Amino acid sequence: MVKTIKGYIWDSYIRFASQVIHRGDLNINHRNKRVCRIAIYHDISEKCLDNFEKQVKYYHNNYRILSLNDFIVELNEGTKEDNSALCLTFDDAYKSIYQNAAPILDKYKIKPCIFVPVGFIDGEDNQWYIRDNFKANIKGGAMSWEDLKSLINRGYEIGSHSWSHVDFGSKGIDYGYELADSRNHLQKMLGQKIKYFAFPFGMERNLSFEAINKVKEYNYSRCFSGIRRNPEKNDFLLPRTYINPYWNEKIIECVLAGYFDKKKEKVHE
Ligand SMILES: [Zn+2]
Numbered sequence: 250m251v252k253t254i255k256g257y258i259w260d261s262y263i264r265f266a267s268q269v270i271h272r273g274d275l276n277i278n279h280r281n282k283r284v285c286r287i288a289i290y291h292d293i294s295e296k297c298l299d300n301f302e303k304q305v306k307y308y309h310n311n312y313r314i315l316s317l318n319d320f321i322v323e324l325n326e327g328t329k330e331d332n333s334a335l336c337l338t339f340d341d342a343y344k345s346i347y348q349n350a351a352p353i354l355d356k357y358k359i360k361p362c363i364f365v366p367v368g369f370i371d372g373e374d375n376q377w378y379i380r381d382n383f384k385a386n387i388k389g390g391a392m393s394w395e396d397l398k399s400l401i402n403r404g405y406e407i408g409s410h411s412w413s414h415v416d417f418g419s420k421g422i423d424y425g426y427e428l429a430d431s432r433n434h435l436q437k438m439l440g441q442k443i444k445y446f447a448f449p450f451g452m453e454r455n456l457s458f459e460a461i462n463k464v465k466e467y468n469y470s471r472c473f474s475g476i477r478r479n480p481e482k483n484d485f486l487l488p489r490t491y492i493n494p495y496w497n498e499k500i501i502e503c504v505l506a507g508y509f510d511k512k513k514e515k516v517h518e
Contacts, residue, residue, distance in 0.1 A: 284333040284505045285479050287489040292343045293350040297494040302353050307498040308335055309357045317362040317406050325482055337361040340410055340447060344389035347396040364410035364447035367431045394438050408445030409435055417448055417460040424463040444470040451475025461486055477510045
């Protein structure tokens with residue numbers, strides 16, 4: 250509940266601030282600013298579908314949209330300053346991504362990465378987040394293994410989002426279960442090598458140096474947060490930028506240009 254209210258306040262703040270920027274009250278020229286961002290989406294309900302399609306069309310017309318693999322290769326090789334790049338990711342593997350978002354993304358030949366909390370696909374309800382949030386609030390629930398395989402065949406990438414959507418900032422994490430078992434199960438069920446991991450919740454308070462080191466130890470090639478920032482060359486923990494499917498393109502333009510990035514917070518030891 251607290252998280253929902255915070256999310257609402259943050260959304261309202263961004264909406265208000267972007268209106269101010271676009272009225273010209275602030276002298277900010279972001280039209281020519283280079284964008285290099287990994288976006289995060291979650292559920293794409295039928296209600297927001299028309300707006301989501303407008304967003305996708307806007308991306309298609311204004312940014313170079315890359316797969317996560319290509320984005321990382323390009324980031325590490327270095328790009329020209331004016332060469333804006335955008336990559337789309339979807340967390341939590343909701344059925345609505347398969348049913349509602351994928352047909353639109355196919356139309357624009359966009360191939361996102363889906364971060365999967367394995368327990369959600371397997372229908373487990375012994376974990377509080379899966380039971381109280383995913384199952385209780387999201388219409389349609391999770392994708393099936395068949396849905397995920399179909400997306401892979403259409404060029405999507407898949408990463409682990411832990412087994413039980415645990416908060417890695419809390420104590421007593423079973424790293425073997427959340428990091429290694431989740432990846433092994435995805436590989437077994439999907440017949441594909443899994444090399445990326447996205448931290449559930451994804452903010453500084455939901456991470457620790459210990460957890461990041463464990464992700465390395467379990468041989469993931471990269472991990473991802475939900476901290477709004479441009480990624481930098483050779484980052485092992487790559488920042489991502491949350492996008493609300495109801496935002497209009499002016500808001501998105503400001504968010505992707507970095508005007509709402511938070512100041513750096515410390516990851517706790
Ligand atoms: Zn998640």
